[in-house]
Every structure is written in C-alpha cells, then in structure tokens.
Amino acid sequence: MKKGIVGVLLLYLMLFDVSNRAWAQSDDSDLYIFGFSQVLLNSKSIEFEIFPGNGIPSPLKMNSKANSFALHQVNLFFQKAINDQTTFFLNIEASGSYSSKTPSGNLEIPEGWISFKLNDHLELKTGLLLPRFNNLTEINNRLPLLPYLIRPLMYESLLSNLVSSEDYRPKNAYIQLTGIRDITTNYSFDYAFYIGNAEDSFLSSVQAGDVEDTEEAATLYLGENLNTALLYGSRFGIENTYQTFKVGISLTYDEENRKKPINSFFRLPALTTPIMGEIPRYRVGLDFSFSIRNFSFESEYMGVFHDHRKVREIPAFRNANLNKKFYYTNLTYTFENDLYVFGFFSRNRDQTYEFVAPGSPSNAGLSALSGGGGWRINDVTVLKIQYLTSLARQNNYLDYSIRFLTIGISTIF
Secondary structure, three states: OHHHHHHHHHHHHHHHHHHHHHHHOOOOOOOEEEEEEEEEEEEEEEEEEEOOEOOEOOOEEEEEEEEEEEEEEEEEEEEEEOOOOEEEEEEEEEEEEEEOOOOEEEEEEEEEEEEEEEEOOEEEEEEEEOOOOOOHHHHOOOHHHOOOOOOOHHHOHHHOOOOOHHHOOOOOEEEEEEEEEEOOOOEEEEEEEEEEOOOHHHEOOOOOOOOOOHHHOOOOOOOOEOOOOOEEEEEEEEEEOOOOEEEEEEEEEEEEEEOOOEEEOOOEEEEEEOOOEEEEEEEEEEEEEEEEOOEEEEEEEEEEEEOOHHHHOOHHHOOOOOOEEEEEEEEEEEOOOOEEEEEEEEEEEEOHHHHHOOOOOOOOEEEEEEEEEEEEOOOOEEEEEEEEEEEEEOOOOEEEEEEEEEEEEEEEO
16 A cells, blocks of 8 residues: 555656646636546455345355556546637546556546626526536536545446436536526525436437447437437525535436336346336435535435336336435535545435335445545645445345545646
8 A cells, every 4th residue: 555655646746747837828818728637546345245036046245355546537628718708618528547448437528518698697508518406516527626536426437337327417418597696795596497418328329320220220420319308407506605605406307218128236236127118207406515614514415206107007017116316415624734534424225126126125225434534735736535435225135335445636737
C-alpha cells in the first residue's frame, strides 16, 4: 500500500503542473477550457455465496481480492460565449482508465448543448444535457468538489454492473427550460422542465440494413430511439443566496423497457425477470442539503413507481411489482486547516426481487456504509482516502459483500 501511495503522489505532481498551465492560459474572450480529474488506488475485497434452491441448481462461493490503480474519471469542458445571450458548452468524459486498445473504461459525451438566455429569469438549453433531477445528478462529475472518491451507488461508474442507475434517475435530456424567481431577499425559487429520449435500452445498437434483427429492422442510425414514448421531467426547488441551503423535488415520466429478459446480477445470477413489454414509469426525487459552520449535510431520495395495470391483466404476472427506491445521506465536517472527515450511508430496495423469487424478503437490496477524509492541498487539488463496505441485506438466497479501501487525488485543471 505504501508503494501505491507514492505512485498516487507522483501522478498528483504531474496533474498539478498541467493544472497551473491550464489556468495561466485562460482568456474570457476565447474558448474557455477546463476540467476535473480523479486518480485512485483501490484495494478491493469481494465475498460472494449463492445458496441452492428456488431455481438455483447448485451452490456457488467466491472470494476475491485485488489492488488496482485507475484514472477514475476525467471530464474536459469547453465553453464559449457566442454573444450576451448565447453560450456553447461541451463535456467529454472518460472513465475507468479508458483505452480502446485494451479495451477498458468508457468514453462518452454526456453534454453538448447551446443555451439561450431569454430574459433575466429564464434560460433555454437545446442539445444533449444532464437533466435537473435531484442535486447530485448535475454535479456528480465535479469530482474535486465532492468529499468522497467512491460516490453513492446510483452515481458511481465503478459500481455500474451491480444495478442500472437509469432505472432510478434519468440519464439525459435534449430540451430544457429553467427559470429562477426571488422569494425574499435571501431565498429564490427555481424550476426546470425538460424532454428527452427514453432509457438507453431503447436505443438502436445495429447498423441500418441489418434486417436479420427484426426488432430493429427499421433503424435509420445507431443510437436512434426505437420507442414512441419520450422522457418528460421537471424539478422545483428553493435555494438561499449564500448557497448554504437547498431543497428540491423532481418528477419524471417515461417507459421502462421489459421487452427482453433481464438478469438480476448481484442478487440471483441464475434467474431473470420475464418479458413484460413497455411499462409506464414515474420517478420521484427529493434532495436536501445545507451547510452550517463547519458541517455540510446532503441527502437524496429516489422512488420509482410503475403502472402495473396492463401487466397484471396476465394471470402469470398478477403479483408483478417493479417498484424501487434508493436513498443516501452524507455528513462532512471540515477542520480549520483544510482537513475534513465524512461519512455516508446509502440503501436501495428493488421489489422486482420479490416477484422473481417468491418468498424472498421484502427489503432485499444493497446497503453501503462509507467513511473517510481528505486534505485540500490548494484551491485545485484534494487528497482523499475512503473506506466503503457494501452488502446484500436480509437475503435468503445469497451472501454478498464488497469492501473498498481507496486513496486518490482530485484535481481541477
């Protein structure tokens, strides 16, 4: 581990040099380029045991330990003020030590939009953008601003194979109208309405002309939305002038894709959910955060509800329930010398599990408990350490636990 810490510090020195040169060349009249990066050393331990019965033919047990460096995530932003009312913005994101040669990690453009300032209180964005759904959705790629290295489950790319975060929160939108109005001298009311595509599983993954795939025979281009239903969403919130208090409620409507069997990885690898079609889905999000003296508190809730009426008309699906929920809470305390400590707890519950495996406990899901701290070395660099443990709760079908000890450096450049 000591050798790993030395390696992380050397990477920090290189990133710090790049950061200084990036800040030195900024010019408000030109294209503004900036970004965030996070490098980490992760020590991982996994214990996994599946018990036979209920469709599982034989027991399976696994223990695994690993140490690995990673360029956890890099976001490169391009911003250009076209005129007083119009701004262009582009975000390029690489995660998991992205390499097309290996291959490893992912490279994507999560944002690419133009904003139009309609008046002092109203703004319109068009293009690919992050929708306003809870507070952390918009800022989860600003890694140096977050106290932790490994983010809560629904926001962490390293844990994306455990659950599908898009089941709980929308991934993107294409048109968004936002506004803000003063309530009092110190408080304002903000709101947003947006429209986007349905979840990624509806997007075409075949080239036009590959007609042997009958489901996607009408594809015109890769990534085309093959569902008639779109995503509709909104958020309403209150925030104070000093940005020390924020509360909001978020709502979305779209459809969940159940046109193919889905394997429930971390719970029951031998079982899949059946084909049900396209099911109307409603998401509700609540976020609350505040700062007082040296304490900072943040918490979020996501509830996912489905219209099961058509599904339950089929006798075999009479008891179907696909609803889900997730919440997390984090508390951070900052000392006077730029040192801080934090702790967070998160929990998800997926009632699909009860339908797939009758008799399973109603609160089956994943819990995560994490704690750590950091040192803000300067205005652009943070050294962090974190311990996280995650396990399957009250599950009669398996025991599953994962532990992370992670050291890393976050940098603004």
